[in-house]
Amino acid sequence: MLRNLKSRLGRTLFFLPFMALATLNHGFSHEPTNSKKISGPQRREVRIPIRDFRLIDQNGRSFDFKTVRDKVVVLAFAYTTCPDVCPLSTAAMREIQIALDRIERSSVYFITVTTDPEVDSPKVLALYAKRYGVDLSDWTFVTGEEAVLRGIWQNFGVRVVKKARGLVDHTSLTAVIDRTGTMRFAYYGTAPDPKVVIEDVRSLLARRSNS
Amino acid sequence: MLGLKFMSLMRSLLVVAISFAVTGCGRNQRMDRLYAERCLGCHGSFGRGDGAVATSLPARLPDFRETVQRKSTGQIRRIISEGRGIMPGFDPALRPAEITDMVEMVRFLSREGRDVSWWEKYDTLVVAHCSVPWDLFLGYDDAPEEKRVEKP
Numbered sequence: 001m002l003r004n005l006k007s008r009l010g011r012t013l014f015f016l017p018f019m020a021l022a023t024l025n026h027g028f029s030h031e032p033t034n035s036k037k038i039s040g041p042q043r044r045e046v047r048i049p050i051r052d053f054r055l056i057d058q059n060g061r062s063f064d065f066k067t068v069r070d071k072v073v074v075l076a077f078a079y080t081t082c083p084d085v086c087p088l089s090t091a092a093m094r095e096i097q098i099a100l101d102r103i104e105r106s107s108v109y110f111i112t113v114t115t116d117p118e119v120d121s122p123k124v125l126a127l128y129a130k131r132y133g134v135d136l137s138d139w140t141f142v143t144g145e146e147a148v149l150r151g152i153w154q155n156f157g158v159r160v161v162k163k164a165r166g167l168v169d170h171t172s173l174t175a176v177i178d179r180t181g182t183m184r185f186a187y188y189g190t191a192p193d194p195k196v197v198i199e200d201v202r203s204l205l206a207r208r209s210n211s
Numbered sequence: 212m213l214g215l216k217f218m219s220l221m222r223s224l225l226v227v228a229i230s231f232a233v234t235g236c237g238r239n240q241r242m243d244r245l246y247a248e249r250c251l252g253c254h255g256s257f258g259r260g261d262g263a264v265a266t267s268l269p270a271r272l273p274d275f276r277e278t279v280q281r282k283s284t285g286q287i288r289r290i291i292s293e294g295r296g297i298m299p300g301f302d303p304a305l306r307p308a309e310i311t312d313m314v315e316m317v318r319f320l321s322r323e324g325r326d327v328s329w330w331e332k333y334d335t336l337v338v339a340h341c342s343v344p345w346d347l348f349l350g351y352d353d354a355p356e357e358k359r360v361e362k363p
Contacts, residue, residue, distance in 0.1 A: 081304040084252040084264050087297040091269050119304045131294055166304020167248055190267055 041189045043196060048183040053152050055113070055142035058126040063142050065181075068109040072204045073177040074197065077158050079116035080128040081166040088191035089174050094132050095194040097139060100201070107205055110139035113152060115160045115170040117143050156183065178204045242316040245309060249301065250316075258320030270296060279321035287314050 050065070057063040076093055078086035093110055100108060114120040120128075125141040143149075153160050153170075161169040174192050176185040185200045253272055255261040258279075260272030279287065291313050294300030301310060 081299045081301055083249045083299060088267050091297055124303045131296065
C-alpha cells in the first residue's frame, strides 16, 4: 500500500514540471500594447545651412553631397527595418518623385539618409529601394560610418537613439534643401503630404536665385 | 522489470506530447515584445491590420485570420525576413530564432476568434522549435543593451 502510494507520488512529481509548463504557456497570452503615438505632419520654414558630406550609396560607391548642390534636394531620414513612420515617408517621397514632370526632375534630387548604419549596408538599402520601386536615376540611399552620419544628423537637428538591433528612435524629418545648400522646409512627424512638398519644391525651382 | 520501466517511460512521453498538443508551444512574452516593437503599429493588437499607422498606409493590410491560415510556415517566414511592398524585411536585423518567434506570433493571432482546423492545433508541434532550449545555444535571451548613439 505504502509502496503504491510512493510510486504514485513519484509519478505526480515527475509530471509536475510539465503541467507547470503547460499552464505557463497559457499564462502569457496577454495582448501586446503600444503606447507610442505618432504625431501628425508639421511643416516649418527654416534656414539652416547644410554642410557637404560624403557617404556610401546603395551600390557601395561614394556619394558626395556637393554633386547635387545645383539642385533642389528632398532629403529624408529613415532606416530599412523601421516599423512605423519611415515606410510612410519613403512612400511619400516616391509619390513626389512620380508626380514631378521630366523637366522638374532634372533639377530635383532625392536622398534617403539612414539612421541605422549597423543594419543598413549598401546591399540592404538597394533591396529596400527595389521594394519601393524607386527610380534610382535621381534618388540615392546613403549609409556610412556612424561618426560621419552623426555629424549629418546633428546638422539637420535629427535625434537618433538606438533601442535594439534594427530598432531606432529618431526624429522623423523630411527636408527640402534649396540650390545654395540651405534647408528651407522641414516636415516633422508622420510622412509629409506629397502635394505640400511638391508645392514647396516648385516654389524653390521657380526662384532663379535663392536668397 | 525492464518492460515496466519501458511502459513508464512511454507513459511519460505520452503525457508530455498531450500537454504540448493541448497548449502548443505557447505564446510568450518574448513574442509579445517583438510583436509590439516591430509589427503592432501597422498590424494592430490582434493582427487585423488596424494599427495606428495602418490608416496612413497606401495599401490595405491583411487580417491574419483570413490570410495566415492559407500560408505555410515557410511562406510567412519569407515575408517577415524579406519584407513585402512597404513592409520591412527583418532578416538583416533579427536572429533566426527571433524571426521564428514572429512567425509563431502571427500564427497565434491568426487563430484568435475563429474555428481552428484540427491540424493547426498540431502546427506548433510540427515546428516544435520551442521545446528546444535555443537560447542556450544562441544566447538569445541576452537582453539587448540600450545603446545611446547620440545625445540630442
